[in-house]
Amino acid sequence: MTEAAQKAVKETQKPETFAAKAYAAHSAAAPLAPFTLPRRSPRPQDVQIEILFCGVCHSDLHQVRNEWKDVMPTVYPCVPGHEIVGRVVKVGSAVKKFKEGDIAAVGCMVDSCRVCANCRAGEEQYCENFMTLTYNGEDKILGGVTYGGYSDSIVVEEPYVLRVSNKLDPAGTAPLLCAGITTYSPLRHWNVGKGQKVGIVGLGGLGHMGVKFAHAFGAHVVLFTTSANKTADALRLGADEVVISKNEAEMQKHAGSFNFILDAVSADHDLNAYLQLLKLDGTLTLVGAPEKPAPVYAFNFLMKRRRLAGSAIGGIRETQEMLDFCAEHGITADIELIRIPQINEAYDRLLKSDVKYRFVIDMASLKQSA
Numbered sequence: 001m002t003e004a005a006q007k008a009v010k011e012t013q014k015p016e017t018f019a020a021k022a023y024a025a026h027s028a029a030a031p032l033a034p035f036t037l038p039r040r041s042p043r044p045q046d047v048q049i050e051i052l053f054c055g056v057c058h059s060d061l062h063q064v065r066n067e068w069k070d071v072m073p074t075v076y077p078c079v080p081g082h083e084i085v086g087r088v089v090k091v092g093s094a095v096k097k098f099k100e101g102d103i104a105a106v107g108c109m110v111d112s113c114r115v116c117a118n119c120r121a122g123e124e125q126y127c128e129n130f131m132t133l134t135y136n137g138e139d140k141i142l143g144g145v146t147y148g149g150y151s152d153s154i155v156v157e158e159p160y161v162l163r164v165s166n167k168l169d170p171a172g173t174a175p176l177l178c179a180g181i182t183t184y185s186p187l188r189h190w191n192v193g194k195g196q197k198v199g200i201v202g203l204g205g206l207g208h209m210g211v212k213f214a215h216a217f218g219a220h221v222v223l224f225t226t227s228a229n230k231t232a233d234a235l236r237l238g239a240d241e242v243v244i245s246k247n248e249a250e251m252q253k254h255a256g257s258f259n260f261i262l263d264a265v266s267a268d269h270d271l272n273a274y275l276q277l278l279k280l281d282g283t284l285t286l287v288g289a290p291e292k293p294a295p296v297y298a299f300n301f302l303m304k305r306r307r308l309a310g311s312a313i314g315g316i317r318e319t320q321e322m323l324d325f326c327a328e329h330g331i332t333a334d335i336e337l338i339r340i341p342q343i344n345e346a347y348d349r350l351l352k353s354d355v356k357y358r359f360v361i362d363m364a365s366l367k368q369s370a
């Protein structure tokens with residue numbers, strides 16, 4: 001078959017689409033504005049979700065402004081959003097776990113190859129053929145790019161849709177789909193728990209979930225912040241101690257004492273300052289993804305056999321485990337609910353570390369706007 005004929009066949013196999021309302025960025029410098037996008041009509045294996053709430057992750061801002069251009073260049077128009085909670089409005093004939101009216105959630109990925117070793121191990125976020133990201137990923141069904149949760153609906157294959165307990169508040173649950181799993185997964189992987197001294201760096205969306213989980217797992221939790229005015233909140237959220245990271249004397253008091261530190265900072269900062277706080281065999285794990293690389297001194301590793309690691313979101317099975325853990329322990333994010341026209345202002349505030357502690361968009365506001 002010629003290439004043109006193959007393309008024609010592919011076109012005829014494409015599912016029907018319907019129009020969804022959304023907010024998109026049309027360039028790195030443009031503010032987000034109303035946009036209409038096509039969603040596929042559900043196929044037998046698909047779940048169609050009316051989005052009720054979508055969290056605002058700092059990754060949305062990095063991506064919209066093309067700050068990760070070397071690793072994940074942004075395709076415009078870009079519709080961000082990967083902390084999605086909504087109501088199931090339609091299911092395909094092969095769908096088993098969901099029915100119309102259920103509350104369901106979607107996180108940072110909507111597909112992966114399902115056959116590589118990492119997918120089979122339930123670590124789809126490390127798919128050897130790269131997961132399909134919820135936005136700015138390759139849309140393998142409709143072609144073009146995937147569009148995220150700053151929208152009134154999304155259609156996702158059943159294995160990538162999460163169940164949400166009706167014990168959980170849906171708005172406070174949305175941030176669990178990225179900020180929650182991204183902190184839960186490394187804390188579990190490095191067996192954080194009782195008898196351990198654990199640091200969380202940065203009290204933003206990720207950091208405040210990290211504090212909640214490390215506390216729930218029984219660790220002694222120290223929060224590092226550049227914002228002295230967040231001290232009382234950090235203690236209320238579960239920190240046992242708060243250190244103002246700009247204060248060198250305060251930092252020095254903790255030298256060589258940590259088992260594990262989780263770094264959730266979105267901008268440039270000195271990693272050496274945190275490596276020095278680790279004890280023998282301690283690990284500093286990065287989940288924050290600043291635009292620029294950070295220099296590290298070899299001696300900070302040599303002297304105490306310390307390690308520097310990273311972690312990306314979490315697999316589907318672990319995300320479900322995290323949601324169930326949250327339902328059991330009454331954990332949700334602390335949120336500021338916004339309407340979608342406020343999104344650009346919310347980005348400005350994120351850049352000033354001024355959010356308590358996650359913006360969540362009330363998607364009903366999309367119906368009323370434009």
Ligand code: NAP
Nearest residue numbers: 058059202203204205206225226227266267288289312313
């Ligand atoms: P956020 O809500 O904006 O929080 C970031 C926090 O970092 C701020 O609240 C602030 O905490 C601290 N901070 C900001 N600028 C700083 C600076 N110049 N020096 C030191 N500290 C600074 O962001 P987020 O949504 O939690 O995301 C955090 C990072 O994780 C982003 O880079 C994001 O892209 C990344 N991320 C990674 C994954 C993954 O899979 N690994 C998933 C989601 C997000 P204080 O005010 O307490 O200092």
Ligand code: ZN
Nearest residue numbers: 057059178179
């Ligand atoms: Zn995120």
Ligand code: ZN
Nearest residue numbers: 113116119127
């Ligand atoms: Zn795979």
